[in-house]
Amino acid sequence: MTNEEREIIAANSDSIYAHQFTYRCAKLSAGGAIEACRAVVAGQVKNSIAVIRPPGHHAEPYQAGGFCFFNNVCIAARVCQKDFPTKCRKVLILDWDVHHGNGVQRAFYEDPNVLYISIHVHRGGRFYPCTNYGDHKHCGSGPGEGKNVNIPWPCHGMKDGDYLLAFQQIVMPIAQEFGPDLVIISAGFDAADGDELGQCHVTPAGYAHMTHMLMSLAKGKVAVCLEGGYNLRSIAKSALAVTRTLMGEPPDRLFSTEPTAAGVETVQMVIRSQAKYWACMYPKSESQADGVLQKELRGERLHDIYRAWQSKEWWDSFRMTPLFIHRDVLSKSFEREVLATSNYSESRPLLVIFHDPPDARGLPHARTSKLELHNVWVTDVAKSYVEWAVQNDFAVIDVNLPKHVTEENEDETYADPDESSSRSNTTFELATYLWENYIEVHESTHVFLLGIGDAYLGLINLLSNQESCTDRITFLISFVAETPLNRIRRPADEDEVARWFYQHSLIFVARKHGLWDRDRKPRKKFGRLVESAYDDLNEMLVGHREQVMRLLEQETEEWRLAQPLESQIGR
Ligand SMILES: [Zn+2]
Structure with a gap:
């Protein structure tokens, strides 16, 4: 050759x-x-x-x-x-x-x-x-x-x-x-x-x-x-x-x-x-079911069942009902993703919460990996925020962001969470839809956006793309564990927007977040950042709840004092 x-x-x-x-x-x-x-x-x-x-x-x-x-x-x-x-x-x-x-x-x-x-x-x-x-x-x-x-x-x-x-x-x-x-x-x-x-x-x-x-x-x-x-x-x-x-x-x-x-x-x-x-390897499924039997026994993902139950429970507790959201792609994971109190269009403070599904911790059976329901615990911290807001006469829109979108006839396999970028995009789409159809057109006296986890970037995108947001939004509150921080991008009035953002935001950032590794003080363009003592989003939500509620109270004080006396006594 x-x-x-x-x-x-x-x-x-x-x-x-x-x-x-x-x-x-x-x-x-x-x-x-x-x-x-x-x-x-x-x-x-x-x-x-x-x-x-x-x-x-x-x-x-x-x-x-x-x-x-x-x-x-x-x-x-x-x-x-x-x-x-x-x-x-x-x-x-x-x-x-x-x-x-x-x-x-x-x-x-x-x-x-x-x-x-x-x-x-x-x-x-x-x-x-x-x-x-x-x-x-x-x-x-x-x-x-x-x-x-x-x-x-x-x-x-x-x-x-x-x-x-x-x-x-x-x-x-x-x-x-x-x-x-x-x-x-x-x-x-x-x-x-x-x-x-x-x-x-x-x-x-x-x-x-x-x-x-x-x-x-x-x-x-x-x-x-x-x-x-x-x-x-x-x-x-x-x-x-x-x-x-x-x-x-x-x-x-x-x-x-x-x-x-x-x-x-x-x-x-x-x-x-x-x-x-391999006989030595566990957990394994003990099922001998063939195709037909498997179809008969196919289960539902618990996050769908939980949201269905929650929408009933929140109707009983807070009189919240699903808001209609137009979607091109429908999945049962989205059916009840947005719940709202009936007074969302009234002239009163509005709190919009974007959060992950509740956390479930379970102890699986060692051999079969089955999670029996008595060994599963569900923690729903977002609920305590909704409860507080309803008790204080706020209107509430609650948005649940499924970590995985269940597809039709999906197999019972382990599903990784959807990409964090696609979840912030979902937040952005939903937030824009809510903004245009349910928030901007109504007369809320105050609008508070609360974004937890991946939702944070979606809300920043909303602020970058909807100019009217900065006129109407009272405060953006966020809890961030791993998501990289971002600024509002509006090239036309960058400095002004950055100033607004710093004055109208409260962003709790987990202790382990890469941001705190750097020597320099974080830039103001990322909003008002608070270093949390916690790493876990749920722990952060509990740990900083008082602080958030005090902020909501202070910001709406004038409105509350202006309410007729009987409604103040009623609380
Ligand atoms: Zn090699």
């Missing part, structure tokens, strides 16, 4: 560079993996590490990619199965390279005797190899169903604690149940601390502990094959720690074993999708 031909091939491939010795190097690399694995299976050595390049785990049957030409570990696994059919029937390939080993998954996707487990950064399919092939839903097919386990991190920055958690809760239980005859580690070191491509922080001790755990399988028959890794120092230190462990040295002490929030969520998500394939 000429240089020119090689360049053409490289240019038409995905992340491939080739020179005149590439073919020979790739063969040597695959051969190295074969020999390392064969020697272990044959019992010539206890375990082995193959220091080989080019790597292999991205190479698919007919397609080189990601610096890979031949899929070294796949070839080695097959050779061992063929040469030692009784000694080496089942193989575990554990891939801790920071990228998903699409080639390995492809090769054994329908094979019940090769268990592939990959721990990698996935970022919703936006990290190399940039497909959804590495997500947790790909569990193998046909006879290989359940023999493919992806542990896809949603972000970079993963640490020893995350890898340990994945090992202790997923990798080791599954691997022990599978009972391999040989363990091959696809050992990329690009999740190592210091690798700028992987941007994760696995330490040499972390790699040593993972190796140590894997050595308890397959009577210690472990072969380690190098894959990716882009910081030579990190590779060297990590590979040395792995090799020392293989040679019998105990792993070093770990500096930290605390997982990140993303790690905990990913591990739980993977367990939910793998539990049905």
Whole structure:
């Protein structure tokens, strides 16, 4: 092959560079993996590490990619199965390279005797190899169903604690149940601390502990094959720690074993999708229902049931009824999202609250994950604000923002909350609709907007887009935990709007919010900010309730004093 031909091939491939010795190097690399694995299976050595390049785990049957030409570990696994059919029937390939080993998954996707487990950064399919092939839903097919386990991190920055958690809760239980005859580690070191491509922080001790755990399988028959890794120092230190462990040295002490929030969520998500394939893994559904029975038993999401109950309860307590909201897309999650007292059009103060559904905390059954209703508690803090406002003769419009919009005939699966940006857009649309149809046209003496959580940005958008807001709104009150802060954007009169905002807002910001990390005092354009002593939105709502009520009282004092005496005595 000429240089020119090689360049053409490289240019038409995905992340491939080739020179005149590439073919020979790739063969040597695959051969190295074969020999390392064969020697272990044959019992010539206890375990082995193959220091080989080019790597292999991205190479698919007919397609080189990601610096890979031949899929070294796949070839080695097959050779061992063929040469030692009784000694080496089942193989575990554990891939801790920071990228998903699409080639390995492809090769054994329908094979019940090769268990592939990959721990990698996935970022919703936006990290190399940039497909959804590495997500947790790909569990193998046909006879290989359940023999493919992806542990896809949603972000970079993963640490020893995350890898340990994945090992202790997923990798080791599954691997022990599978009972391999040989363990091959696809050992990329690009999740190592210091690798700028992987941007994760696995330490040499972390790699040593993972190796140590894997050595308890397959009577210690472990072969380690190098894959990716882009910081030579990190590779060297990590590979040395792995090799020392293989040679019998105990792993070093770990500096930290605390997982990140993303790690905990990913591990739980993977367990939910793998539990049905592994006897050792819980919680799992005990249902034997087929399609027809499943349809019969399909449940309703509790947030829909709760809002339906709430609208009845709030009618009884506060005489609140649903306001008509025109919607192009209808879902039962939206049916009763806006409730109002009947006096919303009268000349009196109006409080409009945008809030999340109430918080439910439950203790699920350990084995079935069923939440029995006596073990579920519902906390609805927004209600105490409504109660106070109604008692003080305010008109109230209450807007519930579902965290997830239930679709027709939806399966009973775990639903992540809708994107926070889409929830602030929903708030913006709803707030604009309410503003144009129910607030601006009426004669409220005061208008208070109260936005909780994701609703905050939607209300800022409303103020940016509706000029009349600044004339009519008395105060914008918000509770913000994680949402980034924003200013009102009206280029024509920026300074004036910023001044108005500072004088007419009270924004409680959680203690953990990134805003407080900076040294500089927060800019006034973000409104009047108050650092809360709490992190949780509900705790903030309770903790600052007095302060908010005092503000509402002060702002409406003149109006209250001007009311006929009997109505004042009546309170
Ligand atoms: Zn890699």
